[in-house]
Amino acid sequence: MIKFEHVSKKFGKKQVLDDMNFEIPDGQFVVLIGLSGCGKTTTLKMINRLIEPDEGRIYIDGKDIEKVDKVELRRQIGYVIQQIGLFPNMTVAENICVVPKLLKYDKESRDRIVHEMLDMVNMPYDEYAHKYPSEMSGGQQQRIGVLRAFAASPPIVLMDEPFGALDPMTRETLQDEIKKLQKKLNKTIVFVTHDMGEALKLADTIIFMEDGKIVQMAPPETMLENPANDNIRRFLGKHMNDDAVTLTVEDFMRTNIITVDKHRGVRECTERMARTGVDTLLVVDESDKYIGTVSIKDIRLRGKNEKLIEALITDNAKTVRRDGDAHECFDHLLNSGDNYVVVLNNDDTIAGIVTKNSMAKALSDTLWGDER
Amino acid sequence: MTKFFEIYGQMLLRAIITHLEYVAISVSVGFVIGLALGILLSRIPKWSTFIMPLVSIFQTIPGIVFIGVLFLYLGMKPITVIIALSVYAMFPVLKNTYTGILEVDEGLKEAAKGCGMSQFQSLFRVELPLAFPNVIAGLRLATIYTVSWAVLAAMIGLGGLGDFIYQGVSANDNTLIIAGAIPAAVIAVALGALIDRLQKLVTPRGMRRGAAQ
Structure with missing residues (x-):
């Protein structure tokens, strides 16, 4: 369980997060959404302490993460970024095993992990394990980016607009895959996006943010039925059922x-x-x-x-x-x-x-x- | 021609060996120090903003002046030449290491951090390997420069191919000048090619030119 308690953050004079309070139960797929600058990415990066709060506390499973060693903490939390961030000097297998290697898994278990991971996204080991990132398409690269986050089986995975740079078809496929992975492996996923379609498709709970505050935290259905304000309504836009429109x-x-x-x-x-x-x-x-x-x-x-x-x-x-x-x-x-x-x-x-x-x-x- | 080699052959060979010794020692020393300082400066970007310009200014001091000053303090010993050449060989390596590390994509640095790499691990597993082509380019520059700067050793009477050139100039003998200049040029080109080859060998397939994103 992830818990934010009165978390605030300023960058210079700008109040980025303003007294954030929320809880994420285990095994939930939570999507943070809002306009750019609303504080969604900052919120995400606080969970693995890439950004530290000015005020307030963050707990994971009841432990105040400020008291956990940063590096140790990050090894227990998967992380996927928009720029993919695969290391170009490492093969696919080496990239997948970055965290297992940091955690000093032996060679055999690392090999087993690579096999299992590639299996899960139907990428044959013999074909892909020894390729370098530059030898693959963007979609394939981000698949590996996602696998890298799951490799050491962390209970929590953070994703910062992971599919934002991909074409619509590939994005769709990866969304399906990630949803499947999450269900199968029963992870807590915190996912940042500005695409409401993506949020509605993936989320168990959507957290809508504005100016560093939570405006609404609700399951997709509830949000569609009862958007808390006009901005949310605008975001939901074409996803809401509007009976007035008949297509000719x-x-x-x-x-x-x-x-x-x-x-x-x-x-x-x-x-x-x-x-x-x-x-x-x-x-x-x-x-x-x-x-x-x-x-x-x-x-x-x-x-x-x-x-x-x-x-x-x-x-x-x-x-x-x-x-x-x-x-x-x-x-x-x-x-x-x-x-x-x-x-x-x-x-x-x-x-x-x-x-x-x-x-x-x-x-x-x-x-x-x-x-x- | 044969007559020339009869008279100067031994001398030329000795000069080439001395020259190569100067280059090998100074470039090695300069490379190690340059690499270390480059890494260090990349860790403290705040300091670097005023250290790097200082480095650039120092680099513009002519080698002849620097060797002259060192000569006053240390006297006519090979160590004088080696120190001077090492300092000059260090600059390109330092600069390239520093910029190479700084130019590593922010996304990759964040990924390394987010995966739970310590500063040290991020440096040695990600940043330095990615800066490596740059570092080697610095080494290549340093080597080629040092080959020509080593000619200055003769100025304080410490041999190398510069001997031939200085003697040729003072005796107005073009053959001697060429006898010094050609081997120096050949050494520079050959060492450059050797380093290129080395770079190809050690660069992983995913990072070779054209393969990079």
């Missing part, structure tokens, strides 16, 4: 589609399909109104004796208006097995199509921002 089809459609006039020849259409790599064309009439589709299957089955595609048009593709409810459209795509839904403007001309792909892309843009 046009948010999810793709617009660069291939249409063809109904008076075109069959040969021409097959060539176009081959060239653009699609199996269906959308057919329009003289005034650009949608009339149906023609697919390669129809052409193969019935197209031998036809010159024009007009006779091959079918109109069993589902159509929706561009301001229609996206939800319904998704359900249709997911349940019917259709590959696409045709989106029409109000004058029956074609606006675009929604596919599973365009749907997934639009969803990822909303979730992680349009980064491409």
Whole structure:
């Protein structure tokens, strides 16, 4: 158990922490969140005494950490930083074993630890143990950074924005892994982030800080239901359920589609399909109104004796208006097995199509921002 | 040519050996002291802010002046030359060690501390190994400089390749000057290459150029 009692800290004139009081029970995943400068990192670094409080006391399992030797204390607490901080002069195996070596574990147990650790994140020992950090990707490096913190099986692990510098996909994977590790090894983790999505995903308890004070300390669900002030509400932003927003089809459609006039020849259409790599064309009439589709299957089955595609048009593709409810459209795509839904403007001309792909892309843009 | 070697061959060989002795001893002494002082200064950055500029100023005093002053106190002994050369060899090593250690990424220093390394462990397991390429670069500089500075030993009559050069200058004999200058240049280049080779051998794979982050 970690306990802060009236902890305050000033850097120069700035009050960084102002009378902090809280308790973290064993085995909890606690996330410290807030704007930069709110004191979250300072709070974290006080736990392993990288920063000392001006006033107040910090206890770990009832022991005042001021009375414990700093170096000894840090060996009992795992630490992961944003810059990863793997030592470039050491191999992966040596990096993982930094703390076990400091604690004078013998060679055999160190080897066993490296095997176990790499196993846990599915990185084959033979492939990775003797690589140097510079020979791996950022995501792989931070995996090792995390393993290094867990190697000597400390009961507490501190993480200072560990995934902040990674791309969204890698971040996601590492978040899943860390959550799994924490559950499996039953550690107390204190985790600093400014990403509310990350906090909601990982935390058992979220501590929201502002100007060196705790504004709210609560499980994610409670915070979502009852944010203590407007800043928290702003932080929660898109993660809160807001019933007013209904997404429409046009948010999810793709617009660069291939249409063809109904008076075109069959040969021409097959060539176009081959060239653009699609199996269906959308057919329009003289005034650009949608009339149906023609697919390669129809052409193969019935197209031998036809010159024009007009006779091959079918109109069993589902159509929706561009301001229609996206939800319904998704359900249709997911349940019917259709590959696409045709989106029409109000004058029956074609606006675009929604596919599973365009749907997934639009969803990822909303979730992680349009980064491409 | 053959005639030259008949007359001067023995002498030249002796001069080269003396020269190499001066270089080997002074660079070794300078390296050890420079490394130690560099490490020490990196531990007390507060002092370093005014010690390092002093070092730089001292370094600009011409070697000839320094040897001259030492000569007055210590007399015409090899130790005079060795002390002077060691002091000069020390500077590049000291500076490079100091900056090398200071330039180690803050994140790595914090990681070392956060893992529970003592100051001492952080220095020897992380900071010094990472500063090592810099230290060796300092050693290389010191060696090459010392080869040319050792020429000054002849000024107070203590031999080395400088003998040939001074004699050549005073006798207006270009052959003698070249006989001193060429071996000195060859020694400088050869020792430089040797140290480069050494550096490649001792740098771990993860830290070689191009592999560094």
